[in-house]
Amino acid sequence: MLQELFRIPFFHIPIYGYGLMLVVGFLVATQLAMMLCRHSAIDPEVMMTAMLIMLATGVAGARISHILENIHEFTKGTFGENVRNMLDIRSGGLTYYGGFLLATPCAIWYGVVKKVPIKRGMDIIAPCLMIGLAFGRIGCFLNGCCYGAECNLPWAVSFPYYSNAYIDEFYAHKLQTPVPPSLLVPTRDGGEKLLEPVLMTDDAALRSDAASVGSNYLHPTQLYSAFTAFLLAAMLYAYYTLPHPPGRVFALMLIFEGATRFLLEMIRVEPAVYGPLSLSMWIGLLLVGGGMLMWLLTSGPDDVMEYQSDAAETVSA
Numbered sequence: 001m002l003q004e005l006f007r008i009p010f011f012h013i014p015i016y017g018y019g020l021m022l023v024v025g026f027l028v029a030t031q032l033a034m035m036l037c038r039h040s041a042i043d044p045e046v047m048m049t050a051m052l053i054m055l056a057t058g059v060a061g062a063r064i065s066h067i068l069e070n071i072h073e074f075t076k077g078t079f080g081e082n083v084r085n086m087l088d089i090r091s092g093g094l095t096y097y098g099g100f101l102l103a104t105p106c107a108i109w110y111g112v113v114k115k116v117p118i119k120r121g122m123d124i125i126a127p128c129l130m131i132g133l134a135f136g137r138i139g140c141f142l143n144g145c146c147y148g149a150e151c152n153l154p155w156a157v158s159f160p161y162y163s164n165a166y167i168d169e170f171y172a173h174k175l176q177t178p179v180p181p182s183l184l185v186p187t188r189d190g191g192e193k194l195l196e197p198v199l200m201t202d203d204a205a206l207r208s209d210a211a212s213v214g215s216n217y218l219h220p221t222q223l224y225s226a227f228t229a230f231l232l233a234a235m236l237y238a239y240y241t242l243p244h245p246p247g248r249v250f251a252l253m254l255i256f257e258g259a260t261r262f263l264l265e266m267i268r269v270e271p272a273v274y275g276p277l278s279l280s281m282w283i284g285l286l287l288v289g290g291g292m293l294m295w296l297l298t299s300g301p302d303d304v305m306e307y308q309s310d311a312a313e314t315v316s317a
Contacts, residue, residue, distance in 0.1 A: 042116060046111075060099075063095075157220045161213050257287060
């Protein structure tokens with residue numbers, strides 16, 4: 001975990017690992033989209049605008065989804081404080097599926113307006129989405145959010161004092177290592193809360209106490225998800241380069257992303273919303289079903305021949 005990577009010299013502007021990974025993911029995904037467009041008879045400039053629309057609406061949807069899932073955290077202060085907290089995304093607080101569900105229809109709408117072959121454009125977007133997700137999950141690991149369940153595996157990780165995992169385990173009374181008394185602050189109701197790191201900046205002893213403790217050992221599910229997303233991106237790109245009915249690359253993305261997310265949720269800490277399944281599990285199942293339906297609806301050797309013909313024309317041009 002490394003929320004703040006460094007500060008820009010002279011200006012002292014912090015660069016957060018989560019935000020940087022989002023930017024890197026967007027840039028890499030955009031370059032991949034431009035390359036695929038140049039070989040698929042689609043105007044790269046149109047795709048660039050579509051990517052920007054997806055970035056803006058994706059961040060908005062991801063933030064709205066996070067707020068709705070954790071509404072209790074954004075309604076406990078004054079109106080001004082709640083609004084400020086809702087708008088503060090510098091150190092995390094974005095839900096991937098929320099962004100996906102808003103950005104996808106917005107990008108499709110733009111493609112219809114610009115008369116882009118929608119299914120082919122969706123095929124281009126599919127591996128790019130996985131690239132963006134992979135870098136975003138690395139950002140989650142640096143930020144300490146989206147952590148996994150407890151485990152004793154050799155690669156298990158322990159997040160530092162006052163990380164999301166540490167705070168959650170403290171208030172759930174699940175910490176295996178006691179909190180140093182110097183880091184506990186009494187509350188008005190007779191309980192205790194953790195001392196904020198900003199209050200120990202000038203106290204070396206307190207900083208030492210904080211450095212000596214950490215969360216329980218957990219699955220690094222963020223890295224599992226990043227590895228899976230990179231793998232899916234490579235698989236989707238490879239399939240895209242083969243003759244295929246337009247739309248089936250996106251269908252594959254829905255099927256495999258939904259299935260892998262469902263499996264990863266089994267070792268993540270996320271509350272059940274209906275029955276034993278979390279919200280992400282239910283969405284994962286819907287993605288699998290939607291992907292299978294899309295696969296069945298996209299068919300025909302004529303579509304494959306048309307795609308090959310367009311690709312050949314683009315290359316020859």
